Amino acid sequence: MTHWIIAPILIPALAGLLLLLEVRERQRLRRFTGLLSCVALVPVALVLWQQAAQGDVGVYQLGNWQAPFGIVLVLDKLSALMLLLTALLALPALLYGCAGDDRRGANFHALFQFQLMGINGAFLTGDLFNLFVFFEVLLIASYGLALHGRGPERVKAGLHYVVLNLAGSALFLIALGLIYGTTGTLNMADFAVKAQALQGSEQILVTVAVLLLWVVFGLKAALFPLYFWLPATYANATAPVAALFAIMTKVGIYAILRMQALAFSDGPLAGLGADLLWWLALVTLALAAIGALSASRLGGLVAYLVVMSVGTLVAALSVGEPQTVGPALYYLIHSTLICAALFLLCDLLRRSRGDGEDRLESGPPLAHGKWLGAAFFAAAVAVVGLPPLSGFIGKLALLQAVPSAPYWTILLLAGLAGLVGMSRAGSTLFWRVHGEVVDRKLGKRRVIPMLALLLASPALALAAEPLLQLCAGVAGQLADPTIYIRAVLGGAS
C-alpha cells in the first residue's frame, strides 16, 4: 500500500513518455493513452484520500534514504485533497481537449501529462529543492501548453510568462541557497524544527529567504504586484489549457499554506510576512475587481475572476487561524472548478458566435443561445457568489471566519464588481446582437465536459455541510505541525 503515494507522479510520467514514443498521426491512440492516465488518476487520488482521511501522515522515502537526508513524499490530508481536486479537474479538461483542440499542436497530450506530473509532485513533495524541481516541471510543460495553437498574441503573452517565471526561478534558488546555508537542510519538516532555534544573523538570513519564497509563491499564485502576467496568458491560452491552468495559481497558494502551517505557526518566526500577504491580497482583490469591470474580452474577464479568487484565498489564509483555513479550502475547490468551467464555456460561446471572437461588443447572434445563456447564467451566479450555488456558501463561510472590516468591504465590493462585469458580458453577448442566427454544431464532446465542471457547483452546494466539515478536518491536521514533523523525521526529532 505504501507505494501508492508515488503513483500520482508515476502515472502521468509514464503516460507522457509513452505519448512521446507514439506515432503522431495516430491521434486516437494518443487520446486513449492520455485519457487512460487521467481516468486512472481519479481512483488513485480517491484511494490516497481514504488513506489520508484516517489521520495518519503517509511518508514515502525515495530510495529508502532516511528523512532529512533523502527526498521524501508526504501524504497528509491537504496533499490528498489537492491531488483529488487536480484529478477531477484534469479529466474534463482533457476530454474537452480531445474534441479537437489537441490537433492544433504536435505534443498537446504529452505536455498535458507532464504538467499533471509537475502539479501532483508539487503537492506531494516534502523537500524544498524537490518542490523547485516539480515547479520547473510544471512550468516548462505549461510554457508549451500556453503556446499551444498559434497566434501572435499568444506568443507575446507566452514570452512575458516565460521570462517572468525564469526570473522567479532564480529567486527561488537564491532562497533555497540561503535556507541551506543557514539551517543545513532542505527537508521541510527538518527546516520547520531548525527554524525554531535560530539566533541573530542566521534568523535574519532565514527571514530574507522566506520572504523571497513568498515572492516566488506569490508570482505563481498571481498576487499583487505580480499578477499582471495572468490575464494575458490565461485569456490567450487554448480553452482546455486555460481550464487546467485554473489549478496552477492554487499550487502557489498551496505552497504558501504548507510553509506557513509547518514552520511559521509559532516560534520566533511566527506569522512571518503574514501582514504583508494580508494587505497584498486585499489590493489584489480590489485591482482584480477593477480589471473585471474593464475587461474587453470574456476570456480576460474570467482571468480577472481567477485573480479575484486568489486575493480572496490568500487574504483568508494569511490570517493564520485554523478556523479560516477550512472555509478557504472549500472556496479553493469551488473557484478552481468553476473558473475552469467558465474558460470552457467561454470557448463554446466563441465557437457558437461564429466570428471566433470573445470581444464584449455587439456581434452576430449565438447558435443555441438559450442553452448557452442558461449555462452562462448559472456559471455567473456560481462564480460571483450569489445564492443558491457554491460560491455563496464559500463566501459566507469565509466572511464568518474572517471578521475584519477591510476584508468584508473589499470582498463584497469585489463580488459586486464581478456581478456587474458578468451581467455586462452576458447582456452584450446574448442580447446586443444583429444579423441572422447561423446554425452551428457545438458537439457533445465539448458540451459534456463543460457541464460536468459546471455541475460541480450545485453538487458542492448540496454537499456543503459534509464538505465544510471535511475541509475543517484538513485544517485541523494542518494546525498541528508536530503530526507532520513526527511522521517525516520519526523519533529523531
Add this chain to the structure above:
Amino acid sequence: MELLVALIIGVLVATGVYLCLRARTFSVVLGLTLLGYGVNLFLFAMGGLKINQVAVVGASVDPTDPLTQALVLTAIVIGFAMTAFLVVLALRSQGEQHSDHVDGQDGEQRS
C-alpha cells in the same frame, strides 16, 4: 576569496538584472543567462568555500559539501533547458511579430 566570489556574484546578478530590463528579447535572454550563472555560483558558495578539497568523505581531511554541487548541477541542467526554450520562443516571436521588442512592437518606431 569570499570577497572575490561575492563580488563576482554581485556583478553577474547586476548585469543580469540590467539586461533583463532592456526591451529587446536578445538582451533579456542574455540577462536571464547571466542571472542564472550568478545564482548558480551563489548556490555553490552556500556549502562553504574550500580550496583543494574533494567532495568525498574520507578522501580528504576536510571534504567540501557535495550536496550543493548536486543542487547546482540540477539547477544548471534546468537553466540550460529553459534558456534553449526561451531562445526558440524569442525566435518565434521575432518571426510572427517582425520585431524583437519584448512587447511585439516598438513604441518609438511604430509610426
